[in-house]
Amino acid sequence: MLAQQLVNALSLGCVYALFALGFTLIFGVLGVINLSHGAVFMVGAYAAEQAVSHLGLPLWGALIVAFAFSGVLGLVIDLLVLRPLRARNAPHLIPMIATIGVGIILTNAIQGIFGAQNIRFPEQLVSNRTISVEGIDVTALELGIILLSFMLMALLLLALKKTQLGRALRAIAESPRAAYLLGINVEGLFYLTSFVAAGLGGIAGVLIGLYSNALFPLMGKSMLEKGIAVIILGGMGDMRGALIGGLFLGLAEVLSVAYVGSSMRDAVAFGLLFLILLIRPRGLFGTLMERKV
Amino acid sequence: MTVAWFGTFWDVYSNLVLSVGTNALLALSIWLTLACGMLSIANAAFMAIGAYASALLTLNFGWPFPVALAAGMAAPALMAFLIGRPTLRLSGVYLAMATLAFGEVVRIVLLNTDRVTGGALGLNGIPQLTRWWHVALALAVTLAVLWRMRRSRIGRAFEAIKEDETAAGLMGIDVAGYKMLAFVLGAAIAGLAGALNAHLTFFIGPGEYGFDRAVEILTMAILGGIGSLTGPVVGAVILTLLPELLRALQNFRLVFNGLILVLIVLFLPRGIWDTERLRRWAGIVRRQA
Numbered sequence: 001m002l003a004q005q006l007v008n009a010l011s012l013g014c015v016y017a018l019f020a021l022g023f024t025l026i027f028g029v030l031g032v033i034n035l036s037h038g039a040v041f042m043v044g045a046y047a048a049e050q051a052v053s054h055l056g057l058p059l060w061g062a063l064i065v066a067f068a069f070s071g072v073l074g075l076v077i078d079l080l081v082l083r084p085l086r087a088r089n090a091p092h093l094i095p096m097i098a099t100i101g102v103g104i105i106l107t108n109a110i111q112g113i114f115g116a117q118n119i120r121f122p123e124q125l126v127s128n129r130t131i132s133v134e135g136i137d138v139t140a141l142e143l144g145i146i147l148l149s150f151m152l153m154a155l156l157l158l159a160l161k162k163t164q165l166g167r168a169l170r171a172i173a174e175s176p177r178a179a180y181l182l183g184i185n186v187e188g189l190f191y192l193t194s195f196v197a198a199g200l201g202g203i204a205g206v207l208i209g210l211y212s213n214a215l216f217p218l219m220g221k222s223m224l225e226k227g228i229a230v231i232i233l234g235g236m237g238d239m240r241g242a243l244i245g246g247l248f249l250g251l252a253e254v255l256s257v258a259y260v261g262s263s264m265r266d267a268v269a270f271g272l273l274f275l276i277l278l279i280r281p282r283g284l285f286g287t288l289m290e291r292k293v
Numbered sequence: 294m295t296v297a298w299f300g301t302f303w304d305v306y307s308n309l310v311l312s313v314g315t316n317a318l319l320a321l322s323i324w325l326t327l328a329c330g331m332l333s334i335a336n337a338a339f340m341a342i343g344a345y346a347s348a349l350l351t352l353n354f355g356w357p358f359p360v361a362l363a364a365g366m367a368a369p370a371l372m373a374f375l376i377g378r379p380t381l382r383l384s385g386v387y388l389a390m391a392t393l394a395f396g397e398v399v400r401i402v403l404l405n406t407d408r409v410t411g412g413a414l415g416l417n418g419i420p421q422l423t424r425w426w427h428v429a430l431a432l433a434v435t436l437a438v439l440w441r442m443r444r445s446r447i448g449r450a451f452e453a454i455k456e457d458e459t460a461a462g463l464m465g466i467d468v469a470g471y472k473m474l475a476f477v478l479g480a481a482i483a484g485l486a487g488a489l490n491a492h493l494t495f496f497i498g499p500g501e502y503g504f505d506r507a508v509e510i511l512t513m514a515i516l517g518g519i520g521s522l523t524g525p526v527v528g529a530v531i532l533t534l535l536p537e538l539l540r541a542l543q544n545f546r547l548v549f550n551g552l553i554l555v556l557i558v559l560f561l562p563r564g565i566w567d568t569e570r571l572r573r574w575a576g577i578v579r580r581q582a
Contacts, residue, residue, distance in 0.1 A: 033386055084559055092386065093332050097515055098558040100508050104551030112544035225397065225504065232390055267401040274394040278379040 003136050005258050006251070011142040013250020014149035015211065019204040019223055020230035020242040021153060022197035028173045028237030029193040031092055036077060036099040037201055038224025039106035042217065044070035044202020045209040046110055049121055059125050063148075066202035074198020075191055077102055082194070083187075103220070111217035118214040126210055145207050152200065157239055169193065173237065222266075229273040307425065311493055313533045314428035318486035320513040320525035321435055322479045327519045328443075329475035330455035331381070334507045335392035336483040338399035339369035341502035343484025344491035345403065345410060348419045351492065358422045358492070365488025366481040373480035374473070381472045384458070396507055403499040415498025416491075423492040431485055432526075439522055451475060483510075516557050518564020527566045 019041060026034045047069035048062035057065065081102060085095045127140045160166035171179040172186055180186045208223065209215045230249050234241020249269055256268040303310075319336060326333045347365030350356040356364075380391050403410045410416065442448050450471045453461040462468045491497045509532065517528025535553070539546035561567065 033389075081555060081559065088562070090562065093389070094558060094562070096386070096389070097511065098555050100512070101551045101554030101558065104554065105548050106551075108545065108547035108551065112548065221504065228390060228393065232394075236386070267398070267405065270394050270397040270401060274391065274398055278391070 005254050007136055007138055007142065009251040009254035010247065011145045011211070011250075012254060013247035014146050015204050015207045015246075016226055016230055016249050017243045017246025018149045018152060018200055018207070020227045020234070020246050021156065021239065022200040022204075023227045024231045024234070024237055024239065024242040025156075025193055025197045025200075027231065028239075029169055030078075030082065030086075030190055031176075032082060032095045032099070033092075034077075034099045034197075035096060035224065036102035036106065037198070037227060038220030039103040040070050040073055040077070040198045040220070041201040041205040041208075041223055042215075042220035043073055043106055043110060043205075044198075045205030045215050045219070046114065046119075047202070048206045049119060049209065049215055052121060052125060062121075062125070063203055063206055066206045067199040068202075070202025070205070071195040071199030073106075074194045074201070077198075078191055078194035083190075086190070103224075107217050107220065114217070116217060118216045120213055120215065121206075121210055141210055145211065148203075148207070152203065153243055156196075156200075157243075160239065165189075165192075226269065229269050232273055233276055308493065309533070309537065311423065311425060311428050312490070313530050314432050315486045315490045315493070316510075316513060316533050317432055317526045317529040318435060318482055318489070319510045320517065320529040321439060321522070322482035322486065323510050323514045324519055324522070324525040325439065325475050325479040325482065327514060328448075328455060329451040329472055330458060331472060331475065332385070332389045332511075333392040333476060333479070334389055334511055335373075335395050336479065336510050337502045337504075337507035338392075338396040339373060339480040339483035340487035340490075340506070340510075341399055341403060341499070342369040342372055342487070344487035344497050344502070345416070346484070347488035348416050348491040348497060349409070351420055351422065352416060352418065361492075362485065362488050365491075366484045369484035369487075370477050370481040373477045377473050377476045381469065381476060393504070393507065396502075396504070400499050400503050403502070410499070413499065415496055415500075417496050419491055419495055419497065421492060421495060423489050428489055431489060435482055435485075436522060436526075443522070447471065447474070512554055516554065516564060518561075518566040518568075520563055521566060521568050524564050524566035528564065531565070 019037075023034065023037050026032055026037070044066040048066040051057045051065040052062045055061075077099070081098050082095055085098060126144070129140045131138045131140070131143065160169060168179065168184045169189055171182065171184060172189055176186050204223075205219075208219065226249060230245040231237075231242055232245075233248060234243070234245030252268050252272060253265050257265050260268070319340060322339070323333070323336050326336075343365035346368035347361040350361040350364055351358060376395060380388065380395070383391050404413055406412070443451075450461070450466050453464065453466055454468055454471060458468055487502075513528040513532045514525045515528070516532060517526065518524030532550075535550060536546055539549055542549060557564065563570070
């Protein structure tokens with residue numbers, strides 16, 4: 001029973017982590033809480049669903065479409081909204097408010113086009129086979145989610161750690177101005193970050209759409225709230241934190257549904273979050289950005 | 294003739310007009326914390342606490358309306374005081390996130406304490422006790438108090454804290470105390486708006502006080518501009534009437550809401566009611582004349 005719950009928690013937590021990874025990447029590099037990330041995640045899922053039902057793409061094709069569509073959307077948001085605010089050197093709350101507006105636009109545009117009702121991916125998109133190991137059932141979907149998420153996260157972490165590009169990004173996270181003086185193409189890397197982060201969000205959108213078997217315009221909202229919880233839990237701007245925070249939230253939710261009751265699922269997540277903020281506002285791994293006179 | 298016309302207008306639109314008033318109170322409540330340099334988005338939660346506290350009193354115990362209103366202000370103020378001490382140590386985005394999380398906790402608690410709050414079904418049949426002059430009076434008194442406060446020692450302290458917290462502290466300003474004052478007073482105003490609103494709409498439910506409402510309150514203040522007291526009121530008027538004016542766009546009207554928010558942030562960084570710009574325009578007009 002417990003082992004089964006842990007498997008469920010792992011697959012759910014992986015999607016949370018994947019979503020939060022993009023979210024925290026944008027905060028770490030651009031210094032912006034991008035509250036349109038939930039909407040971008042939702043748009044990616046819709047793009048993939050359209051590609052599957054109109055073009056008959058297989059699952060991997062749908063994932064690529066979601067990554068590309070969301071990625072380009074993220075890039076456009078950066079170009080049209082975040083870049084002008086950067087150029088103006090607006091205080092960090094201003095871009096946050098602007099991205100709230102972007103989120104409202106995207107959510108309501110999708111709702112206007114596709115309606116507020118749930119839509120679904122075609123059933124045959126994912127094999128419904130189940131693997132049983134010592135009495136624990138793992139569906140092909142869960143296994144796929146876990147493998148894909150870990151692969152993408154490993155790829156991203158490795159790229160940040162080992163490549164020249166990753167080193168440049170970490171330099172920007174430290175100080176954009178110093179990075180610029182060192183000859184790093186800061187603006188270009190901002191665009192790249194927006195693209196990759198949004199793309200990961202799109203993939204997470206497809207995975208959640210498959211996992212809960214429903215796409216709806218407001219799906220990004222609850223995900224965004226969870227993303228906020230995850231990055232605060234893990235420490236804002238910290239990649240490992242997003243990973244561990246995501247898994248932890250998945251675990252907390254699944255276990256609270258199993259042992260406390262389904263209505264308290266969100267209460268557990270947010271109660272936990274509120275407590276963390278009061279006791280350790282920097283999160284598990286983060287460093288608090290504070291001015292010391 | 295005109296009276297008859299006004300009567301019809303009032304029958305149809307009185308709720309909308311009074312919503313403008315309560316929304317203006319909400320915008321002023323977040324203005325207060327913003328004026329002290331804090332981005333607290335807990336005002337929707339304080340509004341909820343005020344609404345539920347007052348509605349439960351009039352609904353279940355038949356308390357007189359003024360007392361219920363006072364309770365609707367006191368309950369959120371007390372709550373703000375309790376969570377203020379640990380929460381207000383945070384600043385910037387951390388404070389925003391903490392208050393957001395607090396808002397969600399309040400919403401979920403309201404949702405899950407069915408026996409008292411009616412859970413997801415909310416509270417039904419709240420007596421409609423709010424009259425137009427209640428809202429007008431509440432708004433006038435709030436504006437007068439805030440206006441007086443801005444020009445006092447407290448207002449100057451807020452401004453100093455907003456500009457530079459560390460420097461303000463070094464000048465001997467009790468930063469924590471003034472922040473707490475802004476937070477508690479803001480909560481009381483939000484609670485008042487919630488209490489008035491609850492006795493206007495007959496029904497309240499936890500869904501009304503979630504993230505969306507919190508964002509809407511913030512948007513009203515930012516849209517109008519937080520440089521003056523007029524700004525939040527202007528923002529509240531616009532944002533309340535906008536959906537009515539955009540009714541023709543049907544499903545896509547909220548798209549324009551979002552678009553307007555983005556455009557304002559991009560092109561009018563100080564909001565619509567930017568006193569400096571208005572003065573500049575007035576100056577141009579005068580010179581031409």
